[in-house]
């Protein structure tokens with residue numbers, strides 16, 4: 357179990373622990389990526405050590421797969437279990453309609469595949485993630501085929517964004533799917549996430565966006581006063 361070192365981490369830990377309580381005997385569970393999801397994975401591992409039996413867990417990234425395997429969580433995949441009972445993951449921004457920006461960790465494509473394969477998608481977060489409108493605190497990440505980097509960047513810039521290729525040190529960041537991430541800042545925020553998502557998806561070579569619209573059913577926010585739950 358990792359130690360909570362600052363208030364934000366304590367809040368993430370609270371949310372992760374509350375989400376782990378939603379996992380029931382025999383479930384197929386999707387595991388998100390990032391610091392908040394890691395707290396959930398650790399809390400789930402603890403419940404499994406205490407006797408909870410799950411059918412298996414599907415990880416949304418190589419990093420989460422390694423963490424879950426190290427913690428002894430039984431792992432499976434979407435070929436074996438194409439439908440998840442529950443998917444639990446963090447988010448970068450959450451608006452009042454429970455629309456999300458995700459992908460600061462670069463795992464958005466697999467995360468969205470798992471979210472769309474789950475009967476229930478629960479987000480875990482701390483209060484800093486709640487926003488009135490998406491796009492003001494975090495750029496919107498989109499995953500793109502490397503070959504199409506330049507034309508896609510230009511097309512997204514034409515939609516009014518400042519577009520930056522994500523790097524890991526000196527080299528471009530490479531996703532688990534061997535693609536690039538473009539971080540797209542919309543200076544006025546994102547007023548219509550659905551319309552923007554549709555326009556981005558019309559760009560050939562753009563694989564997926566970090567906009568998760570009408571996907572989350574529930575958001576668990578850990579904070580100074582405990583845990584708050586928001587429902588769709």
Ligand SMILES: O=C[C@H](O)[C@H](O)[C@H](O)COP(=O)(O)O
Pocket residue numbers: 388389390391392393445446447448457458459460461462463464467
């Ligand atoms: O690609 C990364 C994911 O979308 C994360 O779930 C998201 O960035 C939230 O991460 P954290 O819980 O570390 O803030």
